[in-house]
Amino acid sequence: MTRMRRLTAGLALALLAAGCSATGRPVDLASIASAQRPEPVGVVVNPPATTGAAAQVPECDPAASLRPAGLPGPGAMPAGSTMRTIQDRGRLIAGVDQNTFLFGFRDPTSNTIAGFDIDRVREIAAAIFGDPNKVQFKVITSAERIPALQKGEVDIVVRTMTATCARWVDINFSAIYYVAGQRVLVDKSSQITGVDQLGGQRVCATKGSTSLNKLRESPAPPVAVAVDNWSDCLLMLQQGQVAAVSTDDTILAGMIAQDPNVKMVGARFTQEPYGIGIPKANVDMVRFVNAVLEKSINSGSWATSYGTWLTEAVGQVAPPTLKYRD
Missing domain, CATH: 3.40.190.10 (Periplasmic binding protein-like II)
Incomplete structure (x- = not known):
């Protein structure tokens, strides 16, 4: 055992000596020039195509939602309604982004989630509770938006989500609150x-x-x-x-x-009408959210929110015309 320890110590000294050059500078084994910068986690090259729908896609007008059926006062949601369930729970659960600057992002100064989409969430919370802060934000990715609604993990998704006929198969949408390209x-x-x-x-x-x-x-x-x-x-x-x-x-x-x-x-090569995602079964919530959107546009709240977040970056635009199918 003693002999083995001496051999090991001697080998270590020999390696140390070999690792030193004649000038006394250590050998740099890392070749920085050849190193590749790491990609973000989860990168997929040429992912398989998806329609975003689980069934055959019928023709539709994806921008047309369900007509509002009145707006009850805060804290007075109708018994048996989706909104009453949310009211009794004490908070609105909203699927949002925290990585899209101006729409849904975490403000480093306040450590709160803010943006144009977040203002829409707070308006809905204020309509239910009379308090825009009674919200539980659930941060989700683009791919998680529809599954989160289908599994009942969130009440709404407000995350730069384009309303399409394919997506209408799986979820409901509010009226269009913004049109991008x-x-x-x-x-x-x-x-x-x-x-x-x-x-x-x-x-x-x-x-x-x-x-x-x-x-x-x-x-x-x-x-x-x-x-x-x-x-x-x-x-x-x-x-x-x-x-x-x-x-x-x-x-x-x-x-x-x-x-x-x-x-x-380049110019815009698509139209992307943004709607608020809502679970398929919660038709009453769709009509309620549309009433909130109507109030926001008519009162000037939408324009104030747009001016805060988007006017400087995108330019001035008018609020969208809300469109209904019934």
Whole structure:
């Protein structure tokens, strides 16, 4: 045993001596130049296509929701209604984002979730309770929006969610509270000027988003790179791991506000009508939320919220015209 320890000590000394150069400087075994920057967790290249619906998709007007049926006073929700269940629970549970600047993001100064979408959530809470703060925010990814509603994990989802006929199969939507359009974001040094120049190049979008499907339909389809959050796309663009990000111009405007070294290019090539997601069975909640949206637009609250979050980044727009199917 003693002999073995001496051999081990001698070997260690020999290795230490060999590791020193003639100049006395240690050998650097790391080759920084060849190291690749790590990608965000959960990156999927060319994910399988999905319609977002579990059944055959009927034709519809995805922007048309259910007509409001009156707005009861706060704290006086009708017995047996979805809203009364929420009132008795004492809080509204809302699926939101915390990574999309301007719409749903965590404010580093207050450590609270804020944004244009979050204002819509607080309006609904105020209508039920008389208190906009009686909300439990549940942070979810784009891909988790519909499952969260189907499983009853949330009462509503307000997360830059485009209303489509495919999604109407699985959930209900409120009337449209904002209309965006898909565009392209690139580094300021890039020569790309639009979606038609992205063929064969890596382009980032989130899992479960309509943006991925629209990229596949492009005349020059890119290599789709799917991530969990839009902040992951901005990071990959900054690190040169993708040539572009493509999604709604409002989301891209938030990225530009965070990084002046990127730019939006090309015209809108889609229309993205945002609706509030609601479980399929809760028809009364759809009508209630639409009454809240009507009040928000008519009272000027919508315009105030838009001015706070979006006017500087996107420009002035009028509130959408609420549309109903019944």
